[in-house]
Amino acid sequence: MVDVTDLDLLRSHEPIIRFTEGELFFPVAVEDYVAVCDLIERVPGDTPDVVVGQRGTVTLTRLAEVGASRSGPGLFLRLVDQPFSRGQTTLWRLRGERPRFRGANRLARVGILSRIIDALMRLSLLFRGTVATGTQAAAESLYRDRMRQGHHPYYGRVVRQGGYIALQYWFFYAFNDWRSRVYGVNDHEADWEQVVVYLAEQADGTTRPAWVVFSAHDEVGDDLRRRWDDPDLTLVGDHPVVFAGLGSHSGAYLAGEYLTSFEPPAFHRLLALLRTVTRTLLPWTRDSSHAGIGIPYVDYARGDGVSVGPGQKREWTPVIIDDTTPWVFQYQGLWGNDTADPLGGERGPAGPRYERSGSVRQSWGDVVGWSGLAKVAPNPHVAADLIRQRLDELQDEVQALTAQLVADRTKLRADAASGVAVTRAQESQIDALAAQRVALDDERRRLEGRLDTPPPEVGPHDHLHHRHLPAATGSKARRRVLAFWSALSTPLILIIIANSFRPGATASLRALIVMAVLVLLTIEATARRQLFRFLATLAVIAAAAVAAFFVAGLIVFKGWHVTVAIACALLAIVLLITNLRELSRD
Numbered sequence: 001m002v003d004v005t006d007l008d009l010l011r012s013h014e015p016i017i018r019f020t021e022g023e024l025f026f027p028v029a030v031e032d033y034v035a036v037c038d039l040i041e042r043v044p045g046d047t048p049d050v051v052v053g054q055r056g057t058v059t060l061t062r063l064a065e066v067g068a069s070r071s072g073p074g075l076f077l078r079l080v081d082q083p084f085s086r087g088q089t090t091l092w093r094l095r096g097e098r099p100r101f102r103g104a105n106r107l108a109r110v111g112i113l114s115r116i117i118d119a120l121m122r123l124s125l126l127f128r129g130t131v132a133t134g135t136q137a138a139a140e141s142l143y144r145d146r147m148r149q150g151h152h153p154y155y156g157r158v159v160r161q162g163g164y165i166a167l168q169y170w171f172f173y174a175f176n177d178w179r180s181r182v183y184g185v186n187d188h189e190a191d192w193e194q195v196v197v198y199l200a201e202q203a204d205g206t207t208r209p210a211w212v213v214f215s216a217h218d219e220v221g222d223d224l225r226r227r228w229d230d231p232d233l234t235l236v237g238d239h240p241v242v243f244a245g246l247g248s249h250s251g252a253y254l255a256g257e258y259l260t261s262f263e264p265p266a267f268h269r270l271l272a273l274l275r276t277v278t279r280t281l282l283p284w285t286r287d288s289s290h291a292g293i294g295i296p297y298v299d300y301a302r303g304d305g306v307s308v309g310p311g312q313k314r315e316w317t318p319v320i321i322d323d324t325t326p327w328v329f330q331y332q333g334l335w336g337n338d339t340a341d342p343l344g345g346e347r348g349p350a351g352p353r354y355e356r357s358g359s360v361r362q363s364w365g366d367v368v369g370w371s372g373l374a375k376v377a378p379n380p381h382v383a384a385d386l387i388r389q390r391l392d393e394l395q396d397e398v399q400a401l402t403a404q405l406v407a408d409r410t411k412l413r414a415d416a417a418s419g420v421a422v423t424r425a426q427e428s429q430i431d432a433l434a435a436q437r438v439a440l441d442d443e444r445r446r447l448e449g450r451l452d453t454p455p456p457e458v459g460p461h462d463h464l465h466h467r468h469l470p471a472a473t474g475s476k477a478r479r480r481v482l483a484f485w486s487a488l489s490t491p492l493i494l495i496i497i498a499n500s501f502r503p504g505a506t507a508s509l510r511a512l513i514v515m516a517v518l519v520l521l522t523i524e525a526t527a528r529r530q531l532f533r534f535l536a537t538l539a540v541i542a543a544a545a546v547a548a549f550f551v552a553g554l555i556v557f558k559g560w561h562v563t564v565a566i567a568c569a570l571l572a573i574v575l576l577i578t579n580l581r582e583l584s585r586d
Contacts, residue, residue: 006156006158006320007156007318007320009158009165009167009199010156010158010167010169010318010320011318012238013167013197013199013209013238013239013240014154014169014239014309014310014316014318015169015195015197015239015240015241015242015309016236016239016240016241016242016307016308016309016310016311016312017171017241017242017244017251017307017308017309018241018242018243018244018255018303018304018305018306018307019244019246019303019305019306019307019308020101020243020244020245020246020300020301020302020303020304020305021099021100021101021302021304021305022099022100022101022102022181022246022305023099023244023246023247023305023306024098024099024136024140024143024175024177024181024247025139025140025143025173025174025175025176025177025191025247025249026152026173026306026308026314027152027153027154027171027172027173027308028143028147028148028151028152028153028172028173028174029147029148029151029153029172030060030153030155030172030327031059031060032146032147032148032151033077033079033147033172033174033190033335034058034059034060034063034077035055035056035058035059035146036055036056036079036142036146036147037055037058037077037078037079038050038052038053038055038058038077038078038081039051039052039053039058039062039063039066039075039076039077040053040075040076040077040078040338041070041074041075041076042074042075042076042338042340043074048338051066051070051075052066058077060326060327061326061327063077063327063330063331064326064327064329064330064331065330066331067327067330067331067332067333068326068330071332071358072332072358073332073333073334073350073356073357073358074333075331075332075333075334076333076334076335076336076337076338076348077189077190077333077334077335077336077337077348078189078336078337079139079142079174079175079189079190079336079337080135080138080139080142080189080337082138083132083133083134083135083137083138084134084135084137084138084141085134086133086134088134088137088138089133089134089137092137092140092141093137099305101181101182101246101300130187130339130341130346131179131180131186131187131188131189131337131339131346135175135180135187135189136175136177136180136181136187139174139175139177139189140175140177142174143174143175147174150314151317152308152314152315152316152317153172153316153317153318153319154169154170154171154316154317154318154319155169155170155171155172155319155320155321155352156168156169156170156318156319156320156321157170157320157321157322157352159367161366161367161368162368162373162374162378163200163201163377163378163379163382164198164199164200164201164210164368164373164378165198165199165201165207166196166197166198166199166367166368167196167197167198167199168194168195168196168352168363168367169194169195169196169197170192170193170194170321170352171192171193171194171195171249172190172191172192172335173190173191173192173193173249174189174190174191175187175188175189175190175191175336176188176189176190176191176247176248176249177247178245178246178247178248178297178299179247180247181246181247182246182247182298182300183297183298184247184248184297184298184299185248185297185345186345186346187346188336188337188339188345188346188347188348188349189335189336189337189348190334190335190336190348190349191249191336191349192335192349192350192351192352193215193244193249193250193251194213194215194352194363195212195213195214195215195240195242195251196212196213196363196367196371197209197211197212197240198210198211198212198213198225198368198371198373200378200379201378201379202378202379202381203379203381203382208228209228209238210227210228210378211225211226211227211228211371211373212225212226212228212233212240213225213226213371214240214242214250214251214252214253215250215251216250216251216252216468219466219468221370221371221372222371222372222463222464222465223464223465223466223467223468224370224371224372225371225372225373225463226253226460227460227463229460230253230460230461231460232253232254232460232467233253234253236310236311237310239309239310239311241303241309243255243256243301243302243303244301244303245258245299245300245301246299246300246301246302248299250299250301251301252299252301252468252470254469254470255301255302255303255304255470256301256302256469256470256471257298257299257300257301257302257470257471258298258299258301258468258469258470258471259297259298259471260297260298260299298471301470321352323353327351328351328352328353329353331351332350332351332354332358333350334347334348334349334350334356335348335349335350335351336348336349352364372463380455383455384451387447387450387451388451390447391444391447391448394440394443394444394447395444397440398437398440398441398444401433401436401437401440402437404433405430405433405434405437408429408430408433409430412426412427412430522535551563554566
């Protein structure tokens with residue numbers, strides 16, 4: 001048998017990353033990055049202390065040494081010590097060779113309430129620890145001038161676990177400029193992303209690619225991974241293609257523009273309530289899991305820009321890492337500036353092995369369980385062996401349970417026969433044992449049937465709870481109309497509502513304000529081709545309001561006795577009609 005090294009395995013399935021036209025930051029060598037950083041330690045209650053501050057003196061070796069002497073969180077690397085001024089940033093933006101990007105208006109894709117919440121979130125940046133304006137420009141200049149261009153390493157790791165060989169590809173970026181670039185969720189110095197290819201071990205000792213994972217926003221467990229034969233997955237030979245988000249570097253399986261939403265954890269319950277209200281009142285928000293309530297963002301993963309990988313103009317330089325790699329194991333700090341953002345989004349990330357807290361990432365320590373594969377056998381032979389093993393365990397469990405049930409039932413009957421009072425709790429305990437034995441017998445029969453028949457056909461998407469797909473873009477003219485309306489309508493509605501609360505506002509003015517808001521919402525519904533549904537919703541709400549007003553009037557003018565009598569009479573009529581319909585069907 002040919003001895004296949006870890007490097008051979010990694011090279012055989014190297015991913016191809018296709019970036020969006022306009023991307024400023026591509027995978028870079030970590031030694032290039034740390035060489036232009038300061039190494040700083042944050043001590044609770046004190047001013048951050050510069051541990052290694054002379055640019056060019058931070059190396060991977062030095063990073064590991066300091067990390068070993070200061071274990072746990074607290075250390076962080078700072079790339080930009082002085083953000084660009086407004087003038088410098090303007091000159092940077094006017095630079096002729098700077099990659100350009102033009103995106104669609106993200107707020108045109110969502111409802112009015114989402115646009116209002118987005119405005120509030122933008123205001124919150126004034127009170128959070130955030131990456132300062134001008135940091136993106138300064139970081140890109142350092143990246144372009146001080147780090148090797150065209151040199152794109154990945155940091156590869158091979159893990160054998162649970163019948164799988166996991167090929168981990170880690171990619172390091174000097175900066176995540178999603179917010180600055182395309183109004184995304186956040187900016188932060190440094191960015192670690194990964195791709196994992198899972199090779200399933202076969203009965204004959206060979207392996208075959210079975211699953212792949214791209215790191216993505218808000219996806220966990222089963223939703224992270226896609227099967228190797230998934231039609232959403234693009235393959236070039238044995239190399240999966242990743243479509244990277246502009247600025248965010250998040251991985252997508254299909255090229256396109258992804259609408260996502262962010263919900264601050266502190267407001268989860270409030271947003272859930274508002275989502276219910278807005279989907280009731282605004283029908284164009286009902287058909288999307290991201291529209292309605294939530295802070296909307298677009299991840300542009302068009303794949304129309306630079307490509308890096310096998311057979312591309314730019315190729316990878318592999319670097320093997322594992323738990324013995326000093327800078328991976330010893331350094332537990334952040335790889336970018338620690339802004340102390342309480343929401344976490346603007347802080348630099350920790351390295352491949354660690355979370356920001358200093359704990360080991362699940363994707364490092366349990367790469368099979370992280371993607372939900374702990375419950376998935378690598379091949380049918382292993383699955384059959386596991387079923388047989390479970391059948392043996394079930395036989396032992398049923399025998400033990402039967403013996404306990406016989407003993408407990410004998411004791412209970414003996415107590416009853418001798419006049420000892422038997423409690424309901426004792427009977428319930430025996431009932432529970434009997435029910436447990438029935439469940440074990442049922443499980444045994446199901447497993448025996450599975451051994452005698454081929455496994456059921458499983459589709460490539462059957463394991464997914466949520467399949468994230470690109471958003472429909474629509475015609476260019478319609479996008480422009482919605483973009484213009486989105487920019488105008490939200491501040492207009494807020495101004496109209498504000499006038500209803502000003503001192504001296506009369507009832508007639510407030511009525512006019514309600515009418516004005518309804519007119520604006522009608523325009524919104526028309527622009528989104530949901531006018532009929534919106535008018536139907538208004539009609540239902542109006543009917544409910546009239547009914548409520550009628551009931552209230554009955555209570556006030558006729559008394560609650562008459563109201564109850566009328567309600568009972570109406571209920572009797574409904575029941576009579578229902579019962580007659582059932583009789584007519586016999």
